[in-house]
Amino acid sequence: MTKIAAPHITRRSLLAAGAAMPVASLGSRLWAQSPTLFGSASLGSTGYVIVETISAIVNKHSDLRTSSMSTSGGAENLQLIDQDALDFGQSASTDYQAAMAGTGRFKQPINVEQTFAYTAWATVPMVRADSGIETARDLAGKRVSPSTAGGSTRRTWEMMTDFLGVKDDIRWTYGSWREVYDAFRSGAVDCVPALLAGGSPSPLLQELMASVELKGLGWPEDAITHANKVNPGITRYEAVPELWSAVSEPTPCTASVGLLAAHPRVTDEVGYAVTKAVFDNAAEVRKISQELQNIDPEYAVRYMADFVPVNAGAAQYFKEIGVWRDDLVIAS
Secondary structure, three states: OOOOOOOEEEHHHHHHHHHOOOHHHHHHHHHHHOOEEEEOOOOOOHHHHHHHHHHHHHHHHOOOOEEEEEOOOHHHHHHHHHOOOOOEEEEEHHHHHHHHHOOOOOOOOOOOEEEEEEEEEEEEEEEEOOOOOOOHHHHOOOEEOOOOOOOHHHHHHHHHHHHHOOHHHOEEOOOOHHHHHHHHHHOOOOEEEEEEEOOEEOHHHHHHHOOOOEEEOOOOHHHHHHHHHHOOOEEEEEEOOOOOOOOOOOEEEEEEEEEEEEOOOOOHHHHHHHHHHHHOOHHHHHOOOHHHOOOOHHHHHHOOOOOOOEOHHHHHHHHHOOOOOOOOOEOO
16 A cells, blocks of 8 residues: 555544643634644544545645544544534535534534545445345344444434334344444344445455355335435445445445535635645545545545535536536535
8 A cells, every 4th residue: 555644633632732722722723823634533444544545645736734633533523623623524424414403413503515525335234144134124123233322324224224114123232343243243133234435345344254144135215215305415325246245236225425524714725725636636546545446526526415515616626627516506
């Protein structure tokens, strides 16, 4: 893997700095004096790799100086943007509705923009190949673990199984991705999410595939449509056998799209410079890691959320290269 260095900040160091000054003061200091600051995700995760690389590429191919900081992920990044502590952050489309409305884990409405899409995280119901479970409705009476109790996968799966009429008959358990995959491997649970990044198995899923024969179930189309109506950040996706051998044909599922969130005070010039640095050098970016294979301008626009305003500088870049979508809203 090619390594591109950029200054890195941990969440602990940022919070330590914040202990000496109010968050608003910290935000003002970052905007006035510091490099352009990106929030990524937990160390080693897909979101971490992607956003750390974006920060480094922008540092290398633009006049901007960048730094990056590891966080707990998309929801926290949106909150840090609201607190003026980040310029850009890794985020997931499923969090925007609640963030912009100030509901759920978000205590107040957050004013945020998007810059571009960089991947899609699909979570496909997954069982053992010899389990006898053939459809999502067959999960009634089974032990299902949709990862963490506070995660977006839990909310989506509970919504969809409720629509299918089996939610209350499922025995739900929760844990980290490592914990639920270990439980599945040992036979303690019957169904867990297959995490696909850009259609390909995550590293943990690849590890599981080496010891267990798997089968992806997918979701019924009416359940996917229902989920999208409730939360437009939930996107229909297809797992395909070319990228994941546990399905024998294109299998409908849901995904959340990875979007580079931007503080509304990110200027047109900065938004343009970040977007241009990444996509003018997309071939170089894709060579760095498997997680970056969807860094492509057409993909970046195709999967942007139509209910989130787009930074005007990013929109300008995509218009110049001819891939803009007219249904997207440009931030004023």
